[in-house]
Amino acid sequence: MSEILPIKQQALGDQVAGELRRLIVTGRYAPGTSLVEGHLAEQFNLSRGPIRDxxxxxxxxxxIDTNRRSATVVGLDGEDIDELFSLRGSLERLALEIGLQRDRSALSxxxxxxxxxxxxxxxxxxxxAFTAADVRFHSVFYDVAGHRRLADVWSQYRPTIExxxxxxxxxxxxxxxxxxxxEVLAELIESGDPEAVFEELHGHLDNARLRLRAPYTRPASD
Known part of the structure; x- marks a missing residue:
């Protein structure tokens, strides 16, 4: 008799998290909005387990900031974008450094x-599709590096960045x-000049940071 594998409830939790993440990051759920398990369970037509996950x-x-059975939306602002990208820059530089030393051919x-x-x-x-491919491009750095804990940190913040x-x-x-x-970044990686790669990566991610930060930057008051 074949073993019946249990259905993973966590998969539902991931799906709910994906939808809530989209609503929070795009500002549809404003900072300070209360997220109550019971209400969310009704809206998603699910039990509280996936909501809790x-x-x-x-x-x-x-x-979000949690408090027992309720949670409050924290959201994002310009400083959060800066933090995400300073972390991302450090992670990707290290992943690329390891990847270039380990197997530049596989990386390219x-x-x-x-x-x-x-x-x-x-x-x-x-x-x-473009965004998914963009994120896959950068995820290759971690795949080739083969550094599990480094990849774990990227996995934690990858959904928000995506x-x-x-x-x-x-x-x-x-x-x-x-x-x-x-394409420029990929060509430099193929050429194998680490300093040129790291310089291009820094500019590449900083341009992305500024582009993503713009909608979250509050205009100066008169």
Whole structure:
């Protein structure tokens, strides 16, 4: 008799977290909004278990503040974007440094698929597919590095960064400049000059930070 594998409730929690994350990052759930397990369970037509799992996930990402059976939206502001990208910059530099030393050929080869997908998504004017390919491009650094704990930290903040990127990509009619920026980075990685790679990576991520930060920057008061 074959063993019946249990259905993972956590998968539902991930799905709920994904929807709530989108609503929070895009500002549809404003900071200070109360998220109550019971109400959310009714809205999603689910038991409280997946809701509780989703709340734990979002709390670990710093998007909500928990208090027993309720949670309060923290949201994001410009300083949060700066923090996310200073962390991302440190993580990606280390992952690239390890990857270049470990297997530069695998690193260069692994970037080709996501680059092709980005070009195709740009032609199709599909920001969802473009964003997914963009994140896959950067995730290759961690795959090749083979550093589990480094990858774990990236995995924790990757969903928030992906939602931010999607919101930004949806505002642009032509994502060609982003494709070109990734092509330059991939070419430098293939050439194997670490300092040139790290310099380009820094500029690449800082441009993304400024682009994503713009909607969250409050205008100066008169």
């Amino acid at each position: 989703a709340i734990k996930i979002l709390a670990s990402e710093g998007l 080869k692994g970037l080709r698929g996501p680059l092709r997908q980005m070009r195709e998504a740009r032609e199709a004017r599909d920001p969802d 939602v931010l990127l999607l919101a930004s990509n949806e505002r642009y009619e032509d994502l060609g400049p982003s494709v070109a920026a990734h």
